[in-house]
Amino acid sequence: MDNWDEIRTAYNVARIGTVSGAAQDMGVHHATVIRHIDALEARLGVKLFQRHARGYTPTEAGDDLLRVAQATDDQLSQLEGRLRGRGDAVTGDLVVTSVGGLSHLLVPVLAEFQAEYPDILVRYLTGDRLFRLEYGEAHVAVRAGPAPEEADNVVQPLLKQRMALFASEAYIDRHGRPAGEAEFSRHRFVSADDPDSRAPFARWLRDAVPEACITFRSGDVHAQRRAIAEGAGIGFLSEMQAAEIGGLVRITGPRDEWSAPLWLVTHMDLHRTTKVQAFLSFIKIRSKTWQGA
Secondary structure, eight states, X not given: XXXXXXXXXXXXXXXXXXXXXXXXXXXXXXHHHHXXXXXXXXXXXXXXXXXXXXXXXXXXXXXXXXXXXXXXHHHHHHHHHHHTTOTTOOOEEEEEXXXXXXXXXXXXXXXXXXXXXXXXXXXXXEOSSOOOXXXXXXXXXXXXXXXXXXXXXXEEEEEEEOEEEEEEHHHHHHHOOOSSGGGGGGSOEEEESOTTOOOHHHHHHHHHSOGGGEEEEESOHHHHHHHHHTTSOBEXXXXXXXXXXXXXXXXXXXXXXXXXXEEEEEETTTTTSHHHHHHHHHHHHHHTTOTTO
16 A cells, blocks of 8 residues: 555546546556556455446445545645645545435536636535545535534534425315315325435424325435426425426425524545635535525
8 A cells, every 4th residue: 555656546547437548637658557556456455446348447445445545635636736836726526425305406506616616527426325524435515414423524504494395286286285284184295215214304294194195205305306296295395496396385384393404514634625615615605595495
């Protein structure tokens, strides 16, 4: 592990996906790239990549090494920038992660940020699992729910999502509009498929509505939203989402108990890097326009 050139080469192959692409990006011959990877694998005694016709895909061991390599590369690039007087440059990869249900908020922000800083390469990763910032899996995480408590992370509040129950006009035409919670047992609902969902509004729905009434369930929040829009049932949306979809009627809410707080999370090792600070400032300002988010 004492040869950073080899590790950096492996990181670039994983990032780009091909030997030729990594060689071109690094300004070296492709044979040098292959030699570095072969030497690193021999030294570690593990395969870092699966070779196939379309390129190189990291193995599980490769993923572990490359997460650390990415974080180290970010720190070295930041140091190099300061030493050369370019410490204020916003360049390189910016990896942001969140649950997929926040993409309607984050994608416009990321696009605007990239327009302002065209030398940034944006990678937006979504998924239910928590990406590990300490391994360099992401620079910034936007998380919902209780405040994250992982050691060595910097956690800042972003906003609270104001959630309400909505139904489509088509649903109301077919089933009527409930006058209150006492009538919920006569209606159909859309919700998450996960009975252990940590979202406060999902927990409330499971307590307030008979299980048999939750007739459309999905682990995909985009599918849930579409199901509500198509009249499959009553379900939770933020006020901003409902306005974007159109043709929806608010049934009840919002309520504080349904609110889902959002947090900005960064790792202390990368928190003060120029690009991370630039993005944090940018999203804090931009989030002030998320009325009814």
